[in-house]
Amino acid sequence: MAGHQRYLRYIIFALICLILLFFISSSSSVPSAQWPSYKPDGANEAETSPQSPKEGQEQPKPTTTPSDNKKLPPATAPGDRMNATFVTLARNSDIWEIAKSIRHVEDRFNRKFNYDWVFLNDDDFDDEFKKVTSALVSGKTKYGKIPKEHWSFPDFIDQDRAAKVREEMKEKKIIYGDSISYRHMCRYESGFFFRHPLMLDYEWYWRVEPSIELYCDIGYDTFKFMSENNKKYSFVLSLYEYVETIPTLWDAVKNFTATYPQHVAEGNSMKFLSDDDGKTYNHCHFWSNFEIGNLNWLRSEAYIDYFNSLDKAGGFFYERWGDAPVHSIAAALMLKKEELHFFNDIAYYHVPFTHCPTGEQYRLEHKCHCNPKDNFDWNGYSCTSRFFETNGMTKPEGYEQEQ
Numbered sequence: 001m002a003g004h005q006r007y008l009r010y011i012i013f014a015l016i017c018l019i020l021l022f023f024i025s026s027s028s029s030v031p032s033a034q035w036p037s038y039k040p041d042g043a044n045e046a047e048t049s050p051q052s053p054k055e056g057q058e059q060p061k062p063t064t065t066p067s068d069n070k071k072l073p074p075a076t077a078p079g080d081r082m083n084a085t086f087v088t089l090a091r092n093s094d095i096w097e098i099a100k101s102i103r104h105v106e107d108r109f110n111r112k113f114n115y116d117w118v119f120l121n122d123d124d125f126d127d128e129f130k131k132v133t134s135a136l137v138s139g140k141t142k143y144g145k146i147p148k149e150h151w152s153f154p155d156f157i158d159q160d161r162a163a164k165v166r167e168e169m170k171e172k173k174i175i176y177g178d179s180i181s182y183r184h185m186c187r188y189e190s191g192f193f194f195r196h197p198l199m200l201d202y203e204w205y206w207r208v209e210p211s212i213e214l215y216c217d218i219g220y221d222t223f224k225f226m227s228e229n230n231k232k233y234s235f236v237l238s239l240y241e242y243v244e245t246i247p248t249l250w251d252a253v254k255n256f257t258a259t260y261p262q263h264v265a266e267g268n269s270m271k272f273l274s275d276d277d278g279k280t281y282n283h284c285h286f287w288s289n290f291e292i293g294n295l296n297w298l299r300s301e302a303y304i305d306y307f308n309s310l311d312k313a314g315g316f317f318y319e320r321w322g323d324a325p326v327h328s329i330a331a332a333l334m335l336k337k338e339e340l341h342f343f344n345d346i347a348y349y350h351v352p353f354t355h356c357p358t359g360e361q362y363r364l365e366h367k368c369h370c371n372p373k374d375n376f377d378w379n380g381y382s383c384t385s386r387f388f389e390t391n392g393m394t395k396p397e398g399y400e401q402e403q
Ligand SMILES: Nc1nc2c(ncn2[C@@H]2O[C@H](COP(=O)(O)OP(=O)(O)OP(=O)(O)O)[C@@H](O)[C@H]2O)c(=O)[nH]1
Pocket: 088, 089, 090, 091, 094, 120, 121, 122, 123, 181, 182, 185, 208, 209, 210, 289, 351
């Protein structure tokens, strides 16, 4: 009997061993797919080789997880491209904030179109800025330095008077009121960016600032839309300007229109700017941190005469004129009202305002991730309602719920 039991024990032991072996081998055979091993071009050595590098030889570059995204199939839209570029004015210190903006623009639009991107700076861009931004942009990137004469006080400006204004504005706590560089920036965006040598290669621009966000997919070529529909200037957000920064801007505009009546378009959008047929300015303007527009219009004699006329009045330095009202007034007076466009479908954020498209169906179809409650369009401080009314446009369905 004892011998019998011993046999039985052997058999059970052997069976358990077999079952265990089976499980071990089968479980290890299922996820046997290996992580692709990353080898930089032309390198044969194992990356993790603990051997010390040989004398006089370059050390193999350390690698992290494999990144093979260059091998993904192209997801670009078919068809030809417009003569267009993105443009950003930035400092080297804006690098991570502009990186965020680029990521949004690429994900929602430009990965399908691969438009170029021009970066402008009053200083030299450093290598890190160029490296990071050129890696993010799917089109060509170009880096330009602003000539000194486009970023300095014109000789007709009285320095003492300008300095006194900055002091006063600082005391009144007007945002950027004591900043010299902010004034150069506003003047540059008003009168010079479109004349930079790098911008002369293009007809259309889309301005992008640091820290902006895009909330919906844009599935069509917005530049082509502008061109095919005879648009010259566009916006997503509009609002009332801070009066203290532009007390005499409208006087300068009236002086311009009196001197150059030929530059004022028939069928313009004066009603958007003024409630008394041009006597006074209601401070409505398009927010210029987003713009898609036509560079040849900005380079036209009409616009240049306008800019020079305002510049001579000195308000960029004796007040704190922003490029937003300067562009907006030009677009509203020197273009026909049909040449302006409101991009309801470009969902956008620049601190502190959001444009989230009105209409749930649209938002769902375009994978929008903005909260419709944040939409500024129908708020009392927005001028977008006025834009709709002066153009006889019907407001999108559902706007009453967002007021
Ligand atoms: N190169 C350069 N770019 C500047 C300078 N000041 C502002 N900018 C850029 O000009 C644009 C407008 O400046 P912002 O500081 O964003 O002005 P803002 O939008 O009125 O104010 P924020 O609410 O601070 O965004 C941005 O693209 C900035 O990166 C400057 O001194 N040098």
